[in-house]
Amino acid sequence: MCDICTAHGGGKKWFEVKRHVEVKFAKEMGFEPWEKDHWQHVHQQYAQLAAQAGDAMADPVMAENVRKMIDNLIFQIHPLNKNVTFTFPQGHGAQVLTRQEIEGVIKLSGEPYLIECLCRKMINNASDRCCIPLGLHGETAEMFPSKQEKVERISVDEAIALIRKFNEQGRVHTLAGTPLPMAMAVCNCEVPNCIALRPRVDMGFNYIIRGHSVAKVDVDKCIGCKECLSRCQFGAITFQNATGRARIDMWKCYGCGLCAETCPEKAIELIDRESLPALKDWW
Amino acid sequence: MKNHYKIKWSNEKCTDAFNCAKCLEVCPEAVFAIYAPNREEGVAPEEYVISPAMQYFCNGCGACLAVCPNDALKIIPKS
């Protein structure tokens, strides 16, 4: 179990719990003002925090302190009422999920929206309609820059077709908790122009945690075609000339499943992180 | 190791960041971020600024300097 499931899943995975995608429940819990504030200020928070965090990275002790501070913001649990605990509603934690898991969340929610990715807009000035907020997160979306951008309500089938297209393009699917464990933002990300993946992969800040799967190459099936190599955004796959096969560094793998989907020989298996004693606590 | 450069952005020289944003498009290290410092609900922001948010990763390639029409950026090596 990852920390989010342990704290919020009640035996299930956190994104399989129906109320975590329900608009009614999110409103009851009083998250509407939080959502609005989040949409308004997330750009500014990134731009300012990233600069400070970058400065801190130069000093190992300070870097460690910043990491701890961010972990506390995202994963700290405090009781809001006697039945439910939520992470401090400042954190926008997320997890890498496979395409199948993401499609499950979209079906569970039934209320997908489509918007332009604010990360790509603010970092690359690129218009990239790849962000699928769900429920209240989509309802409250006010995009950056608000003078141009439209928030579109789409059907579940349209959302799933988009997810499959993004998967073919090689984008990493992540699910963000807004705030955790409300499973309301499906992102289709790229490194480095994602405001959460970049700090995670290059700076070690746990805005995003690894997924429930780990990819492993079946050495008997791999024919060394190299198809999978360009799919990994995390640098986990290399080609080994000596063996003529792909090799996956499972410590680096985030479990996105993109390599497995593309392999023509079905030589990549996604295995449950929990089943690997060394990796079961490696999120 | 990273953290070689500091980037200075001039608010006076960069007058229309929202419509220019060329530095964002060319930087290979995704260093810059544009944002609106004063946002109000339902209102289009009037002012946008450029933050060298990820200057920690700047490799000093100079692409942003070359593309900036207003000479608004300075790359300062750290000693």
Ligand code: SF4
């Ligand atoms: S090795 Fe495969 S599953 Fe793991 S992060 Fe890379 S592409 Fe994703």
Ligand code: SF4
């Ligand atoms: S795509 Fe499959 S067969 Fe081709 S190199 Fe990768 S693991 Fe091997």
Ligand code: SF4
């Ligand atoms: S010098 Fe190169 S890496 Fe540094 S900010 Fe400018 S474009 Fe980006």
Ligand code: SF4
């Ligand atoms: S390229 Fe220069 S003028 Fe254009 S947005 Fe960037 S800093 Fe401003």
